[in-house]
Amino acid sequence: MFNIAIIGATGLIGRSIIDVLHERAFPIKNLYLLSRVEQEISFKDEVLKCTKLEDFDFKSVDIIFNATDKDVLMKYIGEITESGAFLIDKSEALRMDKDIPLIVPEVNSDQLDSYITNNKIISSPNCVAIPMSIIIRTLSHKTAIEQIFMTTFQSVSGAGNNGTKALLDETKKSFMASSVNATNFEKSIAFDILPKIGSFNSDFTTSEELKIKQEMQKILNNKLNICVTCTRVPVLKGHGVDLHIPCKFKDRNDAIKALKSSDVIHVCDRDDAYITQKESIGEDKISISRVRYIDGILSMWIAYDNVRFGGSVNGVKIAEAITKSL
The missing domain is CATH 3.40.50.720 (NAD(P)-binding Rossmann-like Domain)
Structure with missing residues (x-):
């Protein structure tokens, strides 16, 4: 004890x-x-x-x-x-x-x-580096990975209680006024997407993007080339990531099989199904859907509970x- x-x-x-x-x-x-x-x-x-x-x-x-x-x-x-x-x-x-x-x-x-x-x-x-490192490590058991491209769709809960309060307050005010002042983020988050998290670096990336890149490289112990754009979205909880990986698999099913080898990855492989950020709340797994393997690029939609997972x-x-x- x-x-x-x-x-x-x-x-x-x-x-x-x-x-x-x-x-x-x-x-x-x-x-x-x-x-x-x-x-x-x-x-x-x-x-x-x-x-x-x-x-x-x-x-x-x-x-x-x-x-x-x-x-x-x-x-x-x-x-x-x-x-x-x-x-x-x-x-x-x-x-x-x-x-x-x-x-x-x-x-x-x-x-x-x-x-x-x-x-x-x-x-x-970081809450993005954790699931992305797991996915890359899982896939790297089956294929070489040198570069990845991703866009994050990070909920306001990633900014803590103040972030969730800002979305709720600004959404309510937007029904009563033509314009709403930002209360926590640089611009109002209600009904909008903010394509910047953190401060800008000299190369026009943001501190959040650099953080994800550096942390994933440290976790994976390699110099993986990571191109990431981070956005804040008007969602209370649950992050989403659009991920694209140049790699070699026989086909889509081969890639899905590799993903399923992890105990903490759930793949929704029905052609007509997908998992939203909201649907991932409360789950202790990474939810992956919309898996495609076209012209040597493995693409997928990822959703997970950023506060829990x-x-x-x-x-x-x-x-x-x-x-x-x-």
């Missing part, structure tokens, strides 16, 4: 971690929910109290999940490191640190096994791997 703390327990990822720990029957002795202010959150039929982060003694726990932003984490990283507890960090703070592993258990769990005997900080990747589930799987190694 393990003592667990969740930093940012009131956020979307934090609440989802609580759900996933419960659903997967993680061996918890004590669960400490941490936030910047004292408050209560509902869980199942219970009301759970949160402890103020600044008052918490990290030496009292074995595993810490960070589900808040990098600025909050870095304020307490010294205390966390000195505590001796394992830290599973969902923020971007340490992902590209060469001394800290960026782990997707289905892809590179071997790095975790060799790391945790001497070090106790593990990063969990792209967030909390990966973190809990890392924690499970840690407990098995102790």
Whole structure:
């Protein structure tokens, strides 16, 4: 049994971690929910109290999940490191640190096994990098992959509670006014698609696009050429990705067979069926539909729960791997 703390327990990822720990029957002795202010959150039929982060003694726990932003984490990283507890960090703070592993258990769990005997900080990747790395690794067992092209359709929940609130508020206001001011994103998200996530780089890519590229290369341990355009869409939850891969398969069925070899990939291979972002909510698998293999290009539509599969589930799987190694 393990003592667990969740930093940012009131956020979307934090609440989802609580759900996933419960659903997967993680061996918890004590669960400490941490936030910047004292408050209560509902869980199942219970009301759970949160402890103020600044008052918490990290030496009292074995595993810490960070589900808040990098600025909050870095304020307490010294205390966390000195505590001796394992830290599973969902923020971007340490992902590209060469001394800290960026782990997707289905892809590179071997790095975790060799790391945790001497070090106790593990990063969990971006919500797009997780499923895309799994897909590329799964396919690479059957074909060489040197380059991929993708466009993401990222829901507002990827921007946290403020993102979901912005979509709901702006949608409501749009029925009562001819124009609506943006409340969280650079432009109003209601009934529109924003073709920019993060800040622009000097080469006109965005910070989100660079993040996905660099993280996938680190996870897969290769210099895969990744061309990605990230968009924010007026969807509350669930991300979508349009993916195209130059590769060699005998035919479409051969590619589908390769995809199905992963336990966490569900392929909807009926010719007349597809899976939407909304339909992927609550699932702990990557849903793939509209698979085509034409002129040496494998194309597919991908939908998944960005909060669960792209967030909390990966973190809990890392924690499970840690407990098995102790």
